[in-house]
Amino acid sequence: MNAPTLQSFSPVQPDETRPVDLALHHAVSQFYFREARLQNGRQARQWLETMVDADIHYWLPILEDRFAKDPRPQPTPAEPAVYNDSHDDLRKRIERLETGLVWMEDPPSRVRFLVTNIEAYHTAEPDLIGTFCNVHVYRNRRQRDETHHFYGREDVLRRGADGQLRLLRRKIVLDQRVVLDKNLYMFL
């Protein structure tokens, strides 16, 4: 199988021969744990404003079940995708949640993210770090309604002049062909 890689939508490649040092890996891990906590706590606005780069490309491609020998290339962001969002698109999703008119989130869902298998590598660009991690998100709603999703992230984080990390690229590889949920309106 030709597994989809960052290359399909970003020229920035993690250099697997150059893992980041312990201090930077710690910073990357803390970035992901903080991100998970903000999403757990429904603080999407704070996530967007403090952790997401203005040039974000946030992408969840549709990955069909294809035969192993199928010669077609993997999808690019030029094709239909569940998420294909800019900063502006993400902001609008958050504004919707803030209207107070989202009946399905009243009472709110309970959502918890577990982030694991974090790898972080330098790239050809000194300020960009390529990362991989695995995520398990649990959503529980309406007494007994619960769903689990497992997915991989292939991210590029930008280290700003202030030393802060921000999310610049996110490719989400969902481990389901049929999304076994009513929607994926979560920040994955």
Place this chain on the structure above:
Amino acid sequence: MVKVNELVDVAHGVQSKRVFWDQEVYEQELERVFGRCWLFLTHESLIPNFGDFVTAYMGEDKVIVVRQKDGEIKAFLNSCTHRGNQVCHADSGNAKAFTCSYHGWSFGADGSLAALPLEQSAYYGKFDKAGAGLREVAKVDSYRGFVFGCFDAAAPSLPDYLGEMGWYLDTWMDGTGGAELVGPPMKSILRCNWKVPAENFIGDGYHVGWTHAAAIKVLGGPLSGLAGNAEIPFDDAGLQVTSRHGHGFGVIWDGLGLIHDDPAYREYAYANLPALTEKMGPWRAKLYTGHWNAGIFPNCSYLYGTNTFKVWNPRGPNEIEVWTWTLVEKAMSPELKAEVVKQAIHSFGTAGTLESDDGENMETCTWSNRGPQTRKGVMNSQMGQINDGEHPELPGIIGKNFIGETSYRGFYRFWAEMMQAENWDAVRANDATWKDALIKGAAEAKAAERAA
């Protein structure tokens, strides 16, 4: 056999809640609705070459839809004729043959059994391969590139099945040189009865301002006044349509592209309007720039003007698999197509801003009926009935406002007819009288108003 006349009162526009819950209703639907109606499969443009295939559902039956050497499209049950195993597990691709993973029987693109292992030694060369091809779906046809299949050889032709709705569909399927779907489809599940989203898409302008209040408020633009039902455009804002075989829609005039935040789609459509008016006439020109919430009976729904296109595949009485494509016109530039795809998915894809408003309602409309006392009740679809009737220029039965339930009533009228009819001849026998109960309901509503 289910007593369908206890489930649907066509003239009074009410349905038993059992239609969303009962297993026996569902089993009868699989035979009498999904086993006999034309069901959407794919679009021709998604399988352009010999051997190109997609897999799909027809009700609960899995099928493979394959482009043939001569350019025709056929569909086959996705089940080996040996021991019944599924022969194709891919969503799409190009295949010379479909080989079963169990014993290795191999079927050609035309469904015929091409080879089986040990044919000489184990079957002594006497196996009748000619009679062991994949079972072919009785009818496959496409209407302006949209491919449908039907298990019932006695069903009307696809154009006859679409009936009056073909005249409306031609507005955008033919007006500017054709439409197509962009895939692959997104797939997700809803734990709801398949008819809940089918009736919602076919007729529900009423929920838009309320269910989608948050998304519409953020959207801004002319629609934002609908949020929370603050402003409701009413008389002359649109209309509702239902037709002989239950297909229908509600249209809001000038609503095309308003869910999209890029004006390019509206500019494209309005630039087409003079030529389209010339070709299709003034009514369809007005429809062309409208926004339609629409359905093709039984389980295909679309929003023309937002351009999401869906099939609700039933999986038992209280679960469906939602498949979502994007509808574009062939004449659009690649850039505009990409923009329409992005906007349609942003609103009605699996993580869509409006899609995620609906799922909750559809699930609890279904699961509330788990309670037997709840299930004894009826559901109401009487809105606007007093104004239902025929129109001098528009085919079908027309409701006066886009917020109404005319097409709900028409959907359940035909559903009840298919559930009761022994065969398609019995359905055809009602061709001259299908409007009567709907019109009777309108007349009774008018009489009741006068008496009051």
